[in-house]
Amino acid sequence: MTSSALVQALQQAVGTAHVLTDGDLTAYEQDWRRRARGRALAVVRPADAEQVAAVVRACAQHGGTIVPQGGNTGLAVGSVPDETGTQVVLSLRRMDKVRAIDAANLTLTVEAGAILQNLQAAAADAGFLFPLSLAAEGSCTIGGNLATNAGGTQVVRYGNARELCLGLEVVTPQGDIWHGLTGLRKDNTGYDLRDLFIGSEGTLGIITAATMKLYPQPAAKLTAWAAVPSMEAAVELLGLAHGQLGAGLTGFEVMGQFALSLVDKHYPQLRVPLWRESLWCVLLENSDSESEAHARDRFEALLEGALAAGCVTDAVVAENLTQAKGLWHIRESIPLAQAEEGLNIKHDISLPVSRIPAFVAETDALLAREVPGVRLVDFGHLGDGNLHYNVQAPEGGDAQAFLRDEEDRINALVFDAVARHNGSISAEHGIGSLKAAKLPHYKSAVALQLMRSIKQALDPQGLMNPGRVLI
Structure with missing residues (x-):
């Protein structure tokens, strides 16, 4: 590769x-967590899909590899260049337009560089x-959300980014454009x-x-x-909430006592409720299509039943939108409070809900011992x-x-426990x-071979984000 020729082509x-x-x-x-710092040959900022295709063709011709990047808020070091100074960072931030809203079809077509919060506002x-909502929504982009199949706080009702997407426009490793922005819900x-x-x-x-699904605004939340x-x-309460709220249950978050203590310590103005008296707290959201009165009646009936059953010891229901936002802000402040406390090891794991209590008990004890x-x-x-099972360094x-000294060993202990519980x-x-x-x-050999076959078939030159996912 001649770097000067590639830069000129770009x-x-x-x-x-x-x-x-x-x-x-x-x-x-x-990267966002400052875990890695690379060096790019160039950062390229195309304005549309045709320019993206031209960039890909230039890299294919001159032997450059490409690192696609949206808001660069990822937590797995997947969107920054390596240290060689030979990779092209392809930033999609200029491509941020909402192209169309189809009210009858309940869809919105948007460019990949659109900030998630702006998409919500549109x-x-x-x-x-x-409904896609997560802590980084003020800076992450919908393209990055789709590239990582982001989840967030309302997956229990609406699903991950994958379930919210009906069509894509994609530039292939050959520099072709797949125009797949269909709004079809059936296409076999x-x-x-x-x-x-x-x-x-x-x-x-x-x-x-991407073409994304829209939903009617709930009458009350x-x-x-x-x-x-x-x-x-907490798992018992989740079962009761499914049974009594049905599709109205849009969020169900669990927070450990130590996680909330960090919020209380670093952001005392947020006034974390109930955390001192309980090992765990749960944040629930109920969206209702009828009225606020109907939503409140169902919510209060759920909590009364849970109190009687003993799976809840105390509860507060937000009286207005400001209080509700305050409770959610506490939940979203946990990662920030953890960062304030110091360096930590993050684990983003998923398990069958039924296995989570046993996993937590077993792995907490294992790590405390080791x-x-x-x-x-x-x-x-x-x-x-989905648990964020994070490990903070010992105090002091x-x-x-x-x-x-410990990250690799702790990762192995946690991931092995996840595997034992089918996660x-x-x-x-x-x-x-x-x-x-x-x-x-932790992935089967058959699955990995299928993934490598797909990668080889679609990207035989290895241009697209090399060293990520498959190595």
């Missing part, structure tokens, strides 16, 4: 002003709900290419636009915060079996040394480069 493709080769490129070269302005004409690209982390092609005595009680003083920050989306110790080592963050070497230990 400049011809998107214009000199949108090919960055010098200056401060930290925002593109460093849907709301049109009188609809776009062969392999489902849409689902192939969703969750592939940019290793098979570059998502440039209520939030409750409940103290529960154990993880078993790593004295370790602190466990357990929280996550219990409604869909050298956190840098803890990560250096997955990645629920919604993806594999990236952070977990790529670990994937062969």
Whole structure:
């Protein structure tokens, strides 16, 4: 590869002003958690799918590899370049338009660089709900959400990003454009290419636009915060909520006492409720299509039954939208409080809901025995079996040394426990480069061979995000 020839070809493709080769490129070269810092040959900022295709063809001709990037908020180091200085970062941030809203079909077509929060606002302005919601929604992009099959807080009702997508526009590793922006809910004409690209982390092609599902706005949305005595009680409460709220149950989050103590410590103004008296707290959301009175009656009946059953010891129901946002803000502040506390090891795992209590009990005890003083920050989306099972360094110790000396061992202990309970080592963050070497230990050989066959068939030159997912 002649780097100067490639840079010139990139400049011809998107214009000199949108090919960055010098200056401060930290925002593109460093991941959100500051776990990795690479060096790009160039950062390219195309304006449309045709320019993306031209960039891919230039890289194919000159031997450059491509790292697609949206908001660069990922947690698995999957969207920053390596240290060789030979990779092209393809930033989709300029491609942020809402192309169309089809009210009758309940769909919205949007470019991949659109910020998730802006997409939510566009849907709301049109009188609809776009339900994908996660802590990084003010900076993450819909293309990145689809590339990692993001989940968030409303999966229990609406599903992951995959379930919300009806069609894609994708640039292939050959520089062709697949125009698949259908709004069809039924299309049985062969392999489902849409689902192939969703969750592939940019290793098979570059998502440039998507057609997403919209939903009617609920007539009322209520939030409750409940103290529960154990993880078993939280699972019992989830079952009661499914039975009594049905499709109205849109969110069900669980938070451990230590996780909430960090929020209380670093953000005391948030006034975390009930955490001192209970090992676990649960945040529930009920969306109702009838009225607020109907929603409140059903919610209060659920909590009264749960109190009588003993799976809830105390609860508060938000009286207004401001209080509800405050409760959700507490939940969303856990990762920030953990960062304030210091360096930590993150695990984004999924398990059958029925196995979560046993997993937590077994793995908490295992880590306490193997790593004295370790602190466990357990929280996550219990409604869909996704836990953020994070490990904080012992208090007062050298956190840098803890990560250096213990991270691999702790990862192995946690991931082995996940495997014993029939779970997955990645629920919604993806594999990236952070977990790529670990994937062969926890994915079947048959599955990996199928994945490699697909990668080879679609990207024989290995242009697309090399070293991510499959190594």
